[in-house]
Amino acid sequence: EPEVTQTPSHQVTQMGQEVILRCVPISNHLYFYWYRQILGQKVEFLVSFYNNEISEKSEIFDDQFSVERPDGSNFTLKIRSTKLEDSAMYFCASSREEVEQYFGPGTRLTVT
Amino acid sequence: ELKVEQNPLFLSMQEGKNYTIYCNYSTTSDRLYWYRQDPGKSLESLFVLLSNGAVKQEGRLMASLDTKARLSTLHITAAVHDLSATYFCAVVLGNRDDKIIFGKGTRLHILP
Numbered sequence: 001e002p003e004v005t006q007t008p009s010h011q012v013t014q015m016g017q018e019v020i021l022r023c024v025p026i027s028n029h030l031y032f033y034w035y036r037q038i039l040g041q042k043v044e045f046l047v048s049f050y051n052n053e054i055s056e057k058s059e060i061f062d063d064q065f066s067v068e069r070p071d072g073s074n075f076t077l078k079i080r081s082t083k084l085e086d087s088a089m090y091f092c093a094s095s096r097e098e099v100e101q102y103f104g105p106g107t108r109l110t111v112t
Numbered sequence: 113e114l115k116v117e118q119n120p121l122f123l124s125m126q127e128g129k130n131y132t133i134y135c136n137y138s139t140t141s142d143r144l145y146w147y148r149q150d151p152g153k154s155l156e157s158l159f160v161l162l163s164n165g166a167v168k169q170e171g172r173l174m175a176s177l178d179t180k181a182r183l184s185t186l187h188i189t190a191a192v193h194d195l196s197a198t199y200f201c202a203v204v205l206g207n208r209d210d211k212i213i214f215g216k217g218t219r220l221h222i223l224p
Contacts, residue, residue, distance in 0.1 A: 041216070042217055043155065045214075056211045058211070099143075100160045103154045105154045
């Protein structure tokens with residue numbers, strides 16, 4: 001069964017560094033999303049992406065964040081200058097239509 | 113702003129018992145999801161509820177949606193230890209999946 005994959009599974013970075021989190025959505029899906037989950041807390045929507053542009057973003061998704069679909073298969077989340085409070089689990093999700101998102105296994109980002 | 117409230121946030125119950133998790137939301141929405149998350153794992157889609165009165169069942173879990181009351185329930189019948197996990201409801205803002213707001217989750221612990 002096709003699934004969403006994410007790399008790396010764990011990323012450790014120093015405050016102020018740039019990180020890129022990678023996702024490979026399910027191949028025939030058209031809608032892509034990023035969420036984050038701070039340890040033990042709820043899942044928070046970051047951004048949705050369709051037709052090569054952002055369709056919706058949350059207040060969390062400020063100028064430090066950007067998304068890209070560079071090559072038709074990968075979907076990336078970049079954080080330009082990481083802060084301690086960016087430490088969280090980041091989940092990518094995709095959907096074929098605008099219903100039922102499938103989540104990847106997540107990338108644990110630790111900012112020190 | 114859409115708010116999603118789940119209760120209880122933590123539930124410890126004996127195997128074989130029945131219980132219900134509630135998900136209330138604050139603004140109009142006709143699309144709601146239930147997810148399961150095991151510790152350190154990703155989100156697994158359980159139910160997609162797309163209309164008022166929708167009821168879906170899978171094994172010992174049954175979910176329903178009342179859009180007029182802005183309430184969804186996840187009912188557990190004759191709980192078994194394998195159902196121990198955190199359960200999240202997530203409500204779609206508007207009529208597209210562009211922005212989904214999650215509840216805080218209900219941590220369910222079923223005692224053998």
